[in-house]
Amino acid sequence: MPDARQPASRATEQDATQRATPLIHQGWRQLARLAPEAPACWLASPGQPLRPLSRGELMARVDAWHQWLDNLPAAHAGRRPGARWVLFQPTTLGACVQLLALWERGMLAVLPGDDRPDTLARLAASSDGQLPETSPAGWPTEPLDSSAAPCTRPEITLDGARLALELCTSGSTGEPLRIAKRFAQLEAELAVHRTLWPLASATSDADPAPEPEPEPEPEPTIDTVSLSQVSHQHIYGLLVSLLRPLSEGVPFLSEACHYPEQLAAAIAQLSGLGYCCQLVSSPAQLARLPQASDEPRVADNSRDNAQVLRVFSSGAPLPVEAAQHAENCLQAPVIEIYGSTETGGIAHRRQHETPDWTPLPQVDLRFSPAFAVRSPFLEQPSEWWQQADNAAPVAAESPSQVEQQAAPRFQLLGRSDRLVKLAGKRVSLSAVERCLSAQAEVLEVRCLPMPTRAHRLGAVVVMEERALPQDHASRRDLIARLRRALMPGFERIALPRYWRFVTRLPLNAQGKFTADSVARLFADLDDHRLPRWLGETSSGPQQLTLEAEVPDSLCYLEGHFATQPLVPGVVMLKWARDLGRRLRLAGVGVEESRFQRLERIKFSNLLLPGMRFTLATTLVADSHGLRIDFRLESRAGLHASGRLRYGADTNSAPLGSPLSSLPSSLPSSPQTTPTPEAS
Numbered sequence: 001m002p003d004a005r006q007p008a009s010r011a012t013e014q015d016a017t018q019r020a021t022p023l024i025h026q027g028w029r030q031l032a033r034l035a036p037e038a039p040a041c042w043l044a045s046p047g048q049p050l051r052p053l054s055r056g057e058l059m060a061r062v063d064a065w066h067q068w069l070d071n072l073p074a075a076h077a078g079r080r081p082g083a084r085w086v087l088f089q090p091t092t093l094g095a096c097v098q099l100l101a102l103w104e105r106g107m108l109a110v111l112p113g114d115d116r117p118d119t120l121a122r123l124a125a126s127s128d129g130q131l132p133e134t135s136p137a138g139w140p141t142e143p144l145d146s147s148a149a150p151c152t153r154p155e156i157t158l159d160g161a162r163l164a165l166e167l168c169t170s171g172s173t174g175e176p177l178r179i180a181k182r183f184a185q186l187e188a189e190l191a192v193h194r195t196l197w198p199l200a201s202a203t204s205d206a207d208p209a210p211e212p213e214p215e216p217e218p219e220p221t222i223d224t225v226s227l228s229q230v231s232h233q234h235i236y237g238l239l240v241s242l243l244r245p246l247s248e249g250v251p252f253l254s255e256a257c258h259y260p261e262q263l264a265a266a267i268a269q270l271s272g273l274g275y276c277c278q279l280v281s282s283p284a285q286l287a288r289l290p291q292a293s294d295e296p297r298v299a300d301n302s303r304d305n306a307q308v309l310r311v312f313s314s315g316a317p318l319p320v321e322a323a324q325h326a327e328n329c330l331q332a333p334v335i336e337i338y339g340s341t342e343t344g345g346i347a348h349r350r351q352h353e354t355p356d357w358t359p360l361p362q363v364d365l366r367f368s369p370a371f372a373v374r375s376p377f378l379e380q381p382s383e384w385w386q387q388a389d390n391a392a393p394v395a396a397e398s399p400s401q402v403e404q405q406a407a408p409r410f411q412l413l414g415r416s417d418r419l420v421k422l423a424g425k426r427v428s429l430s431a432v433e434r435c436l437s438a439q440a441e442v443l444e445v446r447c448l449p450m451p452t453r454a455h456r457l458g459a460v461v462v463m464e465e466r467a468l469p470q471d472h473a474s475r476r477d478l479i480a481r482l483r484r485a486l487m488p489g490f491e492r493i494a495l496p497r498y499w500r501f502v503t504r505l506p507l508n509a510q511g512k513f514t515a516d517s518v519a520r521l522f523a524d525l526d527d528h529r530l531p532r533w534l535g536e537t538s539s540g541p542q543q544l545t546l547e548a549e550v551p552d553s554l555c556y557l558e559g560h561f562a563t564q565p566l567v568p569g570v571v572m573l574k575w576a577r578d579l580g581r582r583l584r585l586a587g588v589g590v591e592e593s594r595f596q597r598l599e600r601i602k603f604s605n606l607l608l609p610g611m612r613f614t615l616a617t618t619l620v621a622d623s624h625g626l627r628i629d630f631r632l633e634s635r636a637g638l639h640a641s642g643r644l645r646y647g648a649d650t651n652s653a654p655l656g657s658p659l660s661s662l663p664s665s666l667p668s669s670p671q672t673t674p675t676p677e678a679s
Contacts, residue, residue, distance in 0.1 A: 028100065031249040032059045039251040041093055042225060042270070043137065044262075046541075046586040050269050053137075053254070058097065061138040065101035068140045078129040081106035081156060084166070086123045086130040088112050088233060092242055093254035094134035095232045099165075099242075106156040109165040111233050114516065123168060136254075136587075160184030167235055169341050179341050180379065181235070188376040189344050190244055192361050196348070197310060197335070199224045199250050199278065224309060225275045226252040227266055229285040235341045236314045241280040259540050260289055271307040279308060279330065282315045284507040286326040286334070308332035314339065315511025317412065323351040338412070343385055344377030347410070356394045356409040365410065367393055388416055420449050422457070427494040432457070432486065439485050441467035446505065446513060450498060450522065458522055459496035460513075465503050470635045472552075472610025475501070498522060503547075506535050528555040531575060534612075541584040545616040546575075552609045567607040572632055572640045573598070575615055580628035580644060583619035590619070590626050594647040599627070601642035607632070613639065 032040070036056035043051050072079050085102055087109045089095040102109050110127050112119050124130045135141050158164075160183045167179045228241035245252040257263040267277050308330050314337040318326075326334045338357055339345040346365075347357035359365055363375040371391040372384040390413040418429040429447045436445040436459065444462040461482070469475035479499050486495050506517040524530045531548040538544045550557075550567055557565035583589055607613065613634040620627050628644040 028055075028246055028249075029059065032056060035249075038249070040246075040249075041096070041251055041254050042266075043093070043254045044266070045136065050253075050266065052251070053093070055249075058138075061093075061097040062100045062104070064140055064144065065098055066105070067144050068142070069101065069105065071144065076129070078107075083107045083128040084110055084126075086110045086112065086120060086127050088115050088120065089131075089134060090115075091134070091136065091138075091255040092228060092232050092252060093138045095238075096242055096246060096252075097134065097138045098131050103158065103164065104156070106158065106162075108163050111165055111167050111238070113167075113169045113231075113233055116516075119168075138254075158183060160187060165238075167233075167341050169234065177341070179235075182379070185344065185377050185379070186239065186243060188362070189239055190247060192345070193240065193244055194248070195361065199226075199245070199248055199309075223274070223276060224250050225270050225277050226250060226280065227263065227277050228253065228256045228280040229258065229263065230256065230280055230282050230315075235344065236337065236339070237280060239344075240312055240314075240337075258285075259538070261540060267307050276306055276309045279311045279332070281311055281313050281326075282507075283313055283318045283322065283511040284315070286311075286313055286318065287322055287504070289326060289329045306332065310335055312337060316507070318351070320351050320355070327352060339377075340387075342378070343373050343375065343387075346373055346375070346387075354409070356411055357391075358409050359407040363407070365391075365393075365408070367391060367410070370416075390414055390416055422449065422493045423454075425491060425493050427457070427490075429457075432459075432490065432494060432496070435486055435489060436461065436482060439482060442482075444505065447496060448518060450525075452526060453498065456498070457494065457496040458498040458500070458518075460500045460502060460505065460518075460521060462502055462505055468501050468503065468612065470612045471608075475499075475549075475610055498525065500532070500534060502534050504535065524551045524553070528553050530554075542619040543617070544579055544583060545614055546579055547612070547614050549612050550607060550609050554609070557609060564606075565609055569601075569603045569640060572603075572607065573601075573642075573644075576617060576628065576630035576632070576640075576642075577644055579615060580617045580619065580630065583617060583628070585619045585621055585626070588626075590628065590644075590646045594625070596625075596645045596647050599643040599645055601640075602638075603640050604638045605634075605636055607634070607639045611636070 028040075031038075032055035036059075037054050039052035040055040040058040041053040043053050045051075069079065077083060078085060083105075085098075085107055087095065087098055087102070088111070089098060099109055110123055112123055120130060132141065162183055163180050164183045164186055165181050167181065169177050169179065226241055226245040228237060230237040230241065232238045232242045241252065241256075244250075253266060257266055263279070270277055309332065311326060311330055311332050311334045313323075313326075313334055317338075318334070318336050323334050323336070333350055333352065336349050336351070337345050338347045338349075345360050346363055347359045349355070349357045360375070363373060363377075366372040366374070366384060371387045371389055373387060374384050375381065378385055391410045392413055393408040393410050396408075415430065419426050420429060421427070432447045433445040436442055436447075441464050442461055443464065446460045447457050448460075450456055450458045459482075469478050478501070482499075483495050500521045502521075505513050506521070508514050508517070520533045524532045528551075530551075531546075531554070532551045534547045534549060536544060536546055554567070556568055556571045560566055560568065581590060581592070611634050613632055615630065615632045618629045620629055624645065624647075626646045628646075630640075630642060630644070631638065632640040
């Protein structure tokens with residue numbers, strides 16, 4: 001009888017090696033052993049030049065997280081292989097080192113789509129633990145036991161059928177979804193990207209990379225750096241901005257470039273060091289690139305060596321004008337990826353060449369009776385997955401095109417019709433949106449039922465800036481005009497009751513219009529202390545501009561003039577303070593306990609119900625500490641401006657804040673049934 005304690009047979013070892021996942025087996029650690037001094041990552045610090053982090057240094061950080069897991073109590077469920085750990089990290093480097101430590105121990109990473117406390121608490125309750133945030137350099141922030149034995153990584157062979165991670169997402173419905181991904185799914189999609197878009201800048205996009213061999217690939221030429229503007233907590237950012245460079249030995253930036261200024265600085269510095277950049281972005285981020293024709297380009301490829309190899313965009317279709325502008329601004333091809341968390345990538349296009357989508361290799365499409373996908377990126381590769389979008393194949397114009405196209409190109413025709421029941425009546429949200437979108441100066445519309453308002457409809461209307469209502473009267477007239485346009489084709493129950501007019505949809509970094517954005521747009525209906533939030537813009541973590549309206553239901557309006565409700569000055573100060581507390585300068589923000597005084601406060605014009613306004617805040621450091629500069633303006637002019645001064649240290653003697661007179665929760669004004677014009 002064979003001894004169970006003896007090593008497995010050679011045949012069993014070979015079989016395990018063939019099944020082993022390249023993401024772990026002979027992957028990044030092999031590259032680190034071959035060239036420990038080669039850069040694995042470029043560390044970004046506020047106000048500092050980028051500095052390289054070597055592969056050996058990256059390995060040390062992963063080992064530190066092995067040590068952190070080893071230090072857990074022996075009975076902790078999170079020590080066992082197969083344990084499920086919630087992983088949310090603000091930096092790409094932090095996610096990288098923790099993810100590798102989990103995978104090398106045979107554990108599963110649960111990736112939340114956001115870091116809201118209720119999201120993390122819900123996931124932690126159904127997992128074995130939640131990993132703490134790393135330091136900016138990727139280390140555990142808790143001191144490790146120096147007397148403990150050196151960490152010993154478990155010898156675990158991960159095959160492609162093993163679960164690698166669980167992605168947690170929620171769409172505009174707010175219903176949370178958990179989507180598991182196996183190593184085989186991730187690797188199949190990474191292989192397609194390697195084939196279509198090689199990471200070596202000397203290689204043309206048209207030249208496919210060779211298929212990966214079972215043996216370790218030779219050391220690649222390190223001449224490309226991966227930059228990202230999207231979150232690695234979602235499948236697109238995880239695959240393209242983290243796992244791909246990691247698995248191919250290409251360095252990546254330690255954190256996302258959320259602002260155009262950050263992106264331009266990173267591209268310029270890396271170009272000066274001889275690197276070319278691949279950018280992973282989204283429609284929401286590309287829309288923030290400089291618009292004016294006299295603005296400097298973010299990248300300049302007019303020299304001998306290109307600064308940007310290519311740009312990826314995913315999350316939503318990119319408008320053709322935005323695609324053209326991004327190519328001009330970044331001087332690189334913009335490649336859009338169409339897909340979803342469930343399906344992975346489905347198709348790609350470059351609008352400079354064609355508006356049609358081309359399926360990714362190994363992806364099969366079916367257009368009838370409904371648009372469906374079958375691919376190795378799905379959990380069940382042999383089964384068809386029905387898409388929520390409508391699509392139609394594009395016929396080839398000539399026999400030569402038929403020969404050239406391995407798969408039929410197609411066009412997206414919009415989402416399948418969304419039906420909801422309102423007061424027992426079926427209403428097509430898509431039909432309401434199409435009718436409103438056909439009106440003059442309306443660019444885009446999203447309609448949604450409001451659960452807390454008897455499921456009456458809300459409408460978010462994107463308009464040209466010059467057409468936006470600026471006061472109560474113009475808002476009332478615009479709502480009346482839009483409702484009149486709907487009346488011939490819809491019952492009254494289908495007419496939106498709650499309206500928000502914006503210059504662009506508030507999308508997250510993945511280009512999604514999420515439940516969180518919906519909640520912010522309509523929060524003033526339930527909290528009468530809030531202005532009507534209509535969006536935010538920012539040029540950096542130290543600056544933030546709010547766009548909002550004064551709702552008629554604001555609880556602070558009454559009690560000043562019998563015939564003229566208005567927003568008191570102290571409320572404008574409170575809004576400036578609340579916005580300013582979100583600002584950061586070199587990672588540091590203000591603390592309310594250090595508030596000292598108000599400076600240069602001016603109230604220039606009355607702020608009245610219905611007025612649309614902007615509130616711009618900037619965090620400034622000077623010899624006296626930190627201050628928040630603010631300006632509240634509308635089309636009528638300047639309403640308020642000034643500074644909120646905060647001490648440099650906790651020894652500063654804080655004065656009583658003039659905002660402390662506002663209770664944290666005031667009783668709501670008498671509730672009345674809102675009219676369409678007032679909502």
